[in-house]
Amino acid sequence: MPLPVWTRQPTTWHDPRRGFLTLPTGVNGCMVALDELPEREQRIFSKILHRSPDLVLVRLAGHVCALSKVKLLGVTSMIDATKFEQEAITATLAPLGEYVGSIGMHRPLADYSKQEVITMVEVIVTAYQHYFNTHDDIPFSSIGDAI
Numbered sequence: 001m002p003l004p005v006w007t008r009q010p011t012t013w014h015d016p017r018r019g020f021l022t023l024p025t026g027v028n029g030c031m032v033a034l035d036e037l038p039e040r041e042q043r044i045f046s047k048i049l050h051r052s053p054d055l056v057l058v059r060l061a062g063h064v065c066a067l068s069k070v071k072l073l074g075v076t077s078m079i080d081a082t083k084f085e086q087e088a089i090t091a092t093l094a095p096l097g098e099y100v101g102s103i104g105m106h107r108p109l110a111d112y113s114k115q116e117v118i119t120m121v122e123v124i125v126t127a128y129q130h131y132f133n134t135h136d137d138i139p140f141s142s143i144g145d146a147i
Contacts, residue, residue: 003030005030007029007073008073009071011067013066027060029058029061030058031056032059034057054068058072084135088128091128092123094127096127100120
């Protein structure tokens with residue numbers, strides 16, 4: 001599963017066919033591994049990544065580019081989440097949907113106030129933790145049962 005990322009700040013890079021491309025904050029994309037690219041692009045990007053190890057390959061707006069991790073959100077996201085963690089993430093969707101619906105689903109995230117974003121994060125984290133606390137993936141119910 002590709003690791004999702006979002007632009008943290010306006011992002012500009014050069015495409016030889018189209019010139020400079022600039023994307024606004026909040027564009028979503030995904031991380032790309034070097035071996036997923038055609039051979040010619042692998043050679044080019046491998047040189048770029050060797051010179052600048054703080055860069056990562058990202059597919060944004062249909063183009064692969066090497067961007068600084070500083071310009072992206074999500075680069076340090078959970079990698080290889082377990083099935084249990086994926087279920088916990090999925091369990092956050094309903095409470096998140098209720099909250100977003102209560103404050104106005106039509107509004108872009110950039111228009112949320114700081115407090116609304118903080119509350120949204122609290123809703124997600126609370127639902128995630130609640131799933132872990134109410135769904136036991138350990139094969140016994142208590143330490144005493146295992147002894």
